[in-house]
Amino acid sequence: xxxxxxxxxxxxxxxxxxxxxxxxxxxxxxxxxxxxxxxxxxxxxxxxxxxxxxxxxxxxxxxxxxxxxxxxxxxxxxxxxxxxxxxxxxxxxxxxxxxxxxxxxxxxxxxxxxxxxxxxxxxxxxxxxxxxxxxxxxxxxxxxxxxxxxxxxxxxxxxxxxxxxxxxxxxxxxxxxxxxxxxxxxxxxxxxxxxxxxxxxxxxxxxxxxxxxxxxxxxxxxxxxxxxxxxxxxxxxxxxxxxxxxxxxxxxxxxxxxxxxxxxxxxxxxxxxxxxxxxxxxxxxxxxxxxxxxxxxxxxxxxxxxxxxxxxxxxxxxxxxxxxxxxxxxxxxxxxxxxxxxxxxxxxxxxxxxxxxxxxxxxxxxxxxxxxxxxx
Amino acid sequence: xxxxxxxxxxxxxxxxxxxxxxxxxxxxxxxxxxxxxxxxxxxxxxxxxxxxxxxxxxxxxxxxxxxxxxxxxxxxxxxxxxxxxxxxxxxxxxxxxxxxxxxxxxxxxxxxxxxxxxxxxxxxxxxxxxxxxxxxxxxxxxxxxxxxxxxxxxxxxxxxxxxxxxxxxxxxxxxxxxxxxxxxxxxxxxxxxxxxxxxxxxxxxxxxxxxxxxxxxxxxxxxxxxxxxxxxxxxxxxxxxxxxxxxxxxxxxxxxxxxxxxxxxxxxxxxxxxxxxxxxxxxxxxxxxxxxxxxxxxxxxxxxxxxxxxxxxxxxxxxxxxxxxxxxxxxxxxxxxxxxxxxxxxxxxxxxxxxxxxxxxxxxxxxxxxxxxx
Numbered sequence: 078x079x080x081x082x083x084x085x086x087x088x089x090x091x092x093x094x095x096x097x098x099x100x101x102x103x104x105x106x107x108x109x110x111x112x113x114x115x116x117x118x119x120x121x122x123x124x125x126x127x128x129x130x131x132x133x134x135x136x137x138x139x140x141x142x143x144x145x146x147x148x149x150x151x152x153x154x155x156x157x158x159x160x161x162x163x164x165x166x167x168x169x170x171x172x173x174x175x176x177x178x179x180x181x182x183x184x185x186x187x188x189x190x191x192x193x194x195x196x197x198x199x200x201x202x203x204x205x206x207x208x209x210x211x212x213x214x215x216x217x218x219x220x221x222x223x224x225x226x227x228x229x230x231x232x233x234x235x236x237x238x239x240x241x242x243x244x245x246x247x248x249x250x251x252x253x254x255x256x257x258x259x260x261x262x263x264x265x266x267x268x269x270x271x272x273x274x275x276x277x278x279x280x281x282x283x284x285x286x287x288x289x290x291x292x293x294x295x296x297x298x299x300x301x302x303x304x305x306x307x308x309x310x311x312x313x314x315x316x317x318x319x320x321x322x323x324x325x326x327x328x329x330x331x332x333x334x335x336x337x338x339x340x341x342x343x344x345x346x347x348x349x350x351x352x353x354x355x356x357x358x359x360x361x362x363x364x365x366x367x368x369x370x371x372x373x374x375x376x377x378x379x380x381x382x383x384x385x386x387x388x389x390x391x392x393x394x395x396x397x398x399x400x401x402x403x404x405x406x407x408x409x410x411x412x413x414x415x416x417x418x419x420x421x422x423x424x425x426x427x428x429x430x431x432x433x434x435x436x437x438x439x440x441x442x443x444x445x446x447x448x449x450x451x452x453x
Numbered sequence: 454x455x456x457x458x459x460x461x462x463x464x465x466x467x468x469x470x471x472x473x474x475x476x477x478x479x480x481x482x483x484x485x486x487x488x489x490x491x492x493x494x495x496x497x498x499x500x501x502x503x504x505x506x507x508x509x510x511x512x513x514x515x516x517x518x519x520x521x522x523x524x525x526x527x528x529x530x531x532x533x534x535x536x537x538x539x540x541x542x543x544x545x546x547x548x549x550x551x552x553x554x555x556x557x558x559x560x561x562x563x564x565x566x567x568x569x570x571x572x573x574x575x576x577x578x579x580x581x582x583x584x585x586x587x588x589x590x591x592x593x594x595x596x597x598x599x600x601x602x603x604x605x606x607x608x609x610x611x612x613x614x615x616x617x618x619x620x621x622x623x624x625x626x627x628x629x630x631x632x633x634x635x636x637x638x639x640x641x642x643x644x645x646x647x648x649x650x651x652x653x654x655x656x657x658x659x660x661x662x663x664x665x666x667x668x669x670x671x672x673x674x675x676x677x678x679x680x681x682x683x684x685x686x687x688x689x690x691x692x693x694x695x696x697x698x699x700x701x702x703x704x705x706x707x708x709x710x711x712x713x714x715x716x717x718x719x720x721x722x723x724x725x726x727x728x729x730x731x732x733x734x735x736x737x738x739x740x741x742x743x744x745x746x747x748x749x750x751x752x753x754x755x756x757x758x759x760x761x762x763x764x765x766x767x768x769x770x771x772x773x774x775x776x777x778x779x780x781x782x783x784x785x786x787x788x789x790x791x792x793x794x795x796x797x798x799x800x801x802x803x804x805x806x807x808x809x810x811x812x813x814x815x816x817x818x819x820x821x822x823x824x825x826x827x
Binding site: 103104107108111112115116119120122123124125126127128129130131147172173174175178187191194196197198199200201202203204205206207208209210211212213215216218219222226229230239240241242243244245246247248249250251253254255257258278282365366367369370373374378379382383385387388389391392393394397411414415418419422424425 | 482486487490491494495497498499500501502503504505506507522548549550551567572573574575576577578579580581582583584585586587588589591592594595598599601602605606611613614615616617618619620621622623624625626628629630632633740741742744745748749752753756757761762763765766767768771785788792793799
C-alpha cells in the first residue's frame with residue numbers, strides 16, 4: 078500500500094465515522110434538518126414586510142358625493158380595509174385599542190373647502206409604534222390620495238394640480254415582494270447554522286470528551302483529520318443550499334437570474350469559511366456549551382442582523398459598519414441577492430467572492446495555528 | 454403537610470438553584486455576555502431608518518426648477534449624492550453594481566413644463582434587491598417632492614391641490630425605528646436568558662445524576678417545580694429591569710405608561726417562559742440538548758412574535774400559530790407601556806393568554822417530572 082492509498086483509506090474511515098456521528102445524534106439532526114425547514118417555512122410563507130389589508134378608520138363627519146368618492150378610493154386599494162366612524166372620538170378610541178392602524182379624518186367643512194379650492198385638509202393619524210409599517214402606510218395613503226386627486230381633476234376637466242409628478246420603478250423586483258429577498262438571504266443563514274454552529278458544537282464535544290486527542294495519536298495526520306471531520310459538514314451544508322435554492326425557485330417563485338454555477342462556487346467558498354469559523358470556535362472554547370453560546374452570538378445573530386439580510390448596512394453607525402466586514406454572511410448575502418434578482422453582475426460578484434477568499438485565508442491560518450499548538 | 458413547611462422547602466431549593474447557577478462559570482457567561490452583546494448589536498444595527506442612501510442624478514434639464522429639486526434631495530440627511538450622470542446608458546451599471554440605490558432622472562422639459570404651469574414628471578429608478586429598503590427610499594423621496602410641490606404652489610399660486618394630507622403619527626411622532634426595536638429587545642433578551650437558565654436547571658441535574666436524589670428528598674414534585682421556577686423568574690425580572698433602564702436612559706426611549714402594568718405583564722411573561730423552559734428541561738437528558746431545545750423554540754418564537762415583521766402581514770394560518778407564542782403578547786405590553794402610555798385596562802387581553810400559557814406549560818412540566826420519577 079503506497080502513501081496515497083493509505084491517506085485515502087484513512088480519510089474515508091474518518092468521513093464515515095463523522096457522518097454516522099451526525100446521523101445518530103438527535104441534536105445534530107435538529108440543527109441540520111429541522112431548523113432549516115422551519116426557517117424556510119416561516120420565511121417562505123410566514124413573515125413579510127409588505128403591509129396589506131391594513132385596518133384604517135375613516136371618519137366622515139358629513140357624507141356627500143366628494144367624501145364618498147374619496148372613501149371609495151380607500152375601499153378599492155388592496156392595502157386597506159376601511160372602517161367608518163361618524164365622530165373622531167370613536168376612531169381615536171379604536172386607534173388606542175389597536176383595532177385600527179390609522180385614521181383618515183374628513184371634517185364637516187371638507188367638501189365646502191374642496192369646492193372653493195381652499196386646500197381642504199385630510200387629517201391622517203397613524204399609530205407610529207411600528208415606524209417601518211407606519212412609513213409604508215403613509216406611502217400607501219399618499220398613493221390613494223394622489224390617485225383620487227387625479228381622478229377628481231379629470232372629472233372636472235381641469236389639469237392635474239401637482240407641479241411635479243413622481244414616477245418610480247423598482248428594478249429586479251417590480252412587484253416589491255419582500256419574499257424575493259428574504260428567501261435567498263435565508264441560504265446564508267442556513268449554511269451558517271450548519272457550517273458554524275453545528276460544527277462548533279459537535280467538534281467541541283470531542284475536545285471536551287478527550288476523543289480528539291485519542292484520534293490524534295492514531296496514524297491520521299492533522300490535515301487528514303481536519304479534512305475527514307469537515308467533509309461531511311461541507312456536504313451537508315451544500316445539500317442544504319441546493320435544497321433551499323430548489324425550494325426558492327420552484328416553490329416560492331424567486332427568479333434565479335444569474336448563473337447557477339457561480340452560485341454553487343460562491344456557496345462552496347462561503348461554506349468553507351463557515352466551517353473554518355466553526356472549527357475555530359470549537360478549538361477556542363473546547364466545551365460544547367460555551368461553543369454553542371459563542372456560535373449563536375458571533376455567527377448566527379450577525380448573519381441575521383449584520384449581513385444586510387434585512388437591515389441596510391449603509392444606514393448603521395460607522396463602527397458597526399466596520400464590524401460587518403468580518404461577517405462572512407455579509408458578502409454571501411450580497412452575492413445571493415445579486416445572483417437571484419439582478420443576474421451575473423461581475424463587478425459585485427468578484428469583489429465579494431474575493432472577500433470570502435480573504436476571510437477563508439485568515440480563518441484558515443488561525444485554525445492551523447491553533448491546532449498546531451494543541452499538538453505540541 | 455403544613456404550608457410553612459412547603460414554603461421552607463421551596464425556599465431551600467430556590468437558594469440552592471441560585472448558588473448552582475451563579476457558581477457555574479458557564480452559566481454566568483450566559484447571563485452576562487450574550488445579552489449585552491445582543492443589546493448593543495440590536496439597539497444600534499437593527500433599524501429600518503435609512504441614512505446616506507447613495508443617489509445619482511441624471512439631469513437633462515439644467516433649469517432652475519430642476520436644480521432646486523435636486524438640491525433639496527441632496528440636502529436631505531437621508532440621501533447622499535454619489536454621481537451625476539449625463540447618459541441614459543450609465544444608469545443601469547450604477548444600479549447593477551450597487552453604487553447607487555436610487556437614480557433620479559429629470560427630463561429635458563422639466564423646468565420648461567413647470568414654468569408654463571404644466572405638470573412635470575420626474576423618474577426614480579431603484580435597486581429592488583432589498584425591496585423594503587427601496588420602498589422606504591421612495592417614501593423619503595415622495596416626501597421631498599410633496600414638500601417641493603407645496604412650496605412651489607404657495608409661491609406661484611398655480612397647482613394648489615384642492616385637498617391636502619396632514620399626516621401625524623401618534624406614540625412615535627418622528628417614526629424612529631429605534632423606538633420600536635429597543636423595547637422589543639426587552640422581551641427578546643428576557644426570553645432568551647430565562648429560557649436558557651430554566652432549560653438548563655433540570656438537565657444539569659439529570660446529567661450529573663442529582664435529579665434522582667432530589668426526587669427522593671421529602672420535596673413533592675410541585676415544590677420542586679416551584680423551587681426551580683423561582684430563580685428563573687427572579688433572574689428574568691433583574692435582567693429585564695436592567696434592559697428597561699438602558700432602553701429608557703441610554704437609548705432615550707420614552708417610558709410613558711404605568712410601570713405596574715409593565716411589571717404585571719413581565720411577571721406573566723416570565724411565568725410562561727419559565728414553564729416552557731422547564732418543559733424543555735424535563736424532556737432533555739443533557740445540557741447540550743437543553744440548550745439546543747431552547748434554541749429550537751426561540752428562533753420561531755422570535756420570528757413569529759412581531760419583533761421585526763408585523764403579525765398582521767402573515768398569512769392567516771401562521772397568525773394562528775402566533776397565539777401560542779408568549780413573546781407576541783409581551784411585545785404588545787412593553788411597547789404599549791413604553792410608547793403608547795398604556796395602563797392595565799388596555800393591556801388586559803395580553804395578560805390572560807400569557808397566564809394560560811404559563812399555567813399549562815408548568816402543569817405539563819410538573820407532569821413530565823413525575824413521569825421521570827419511576
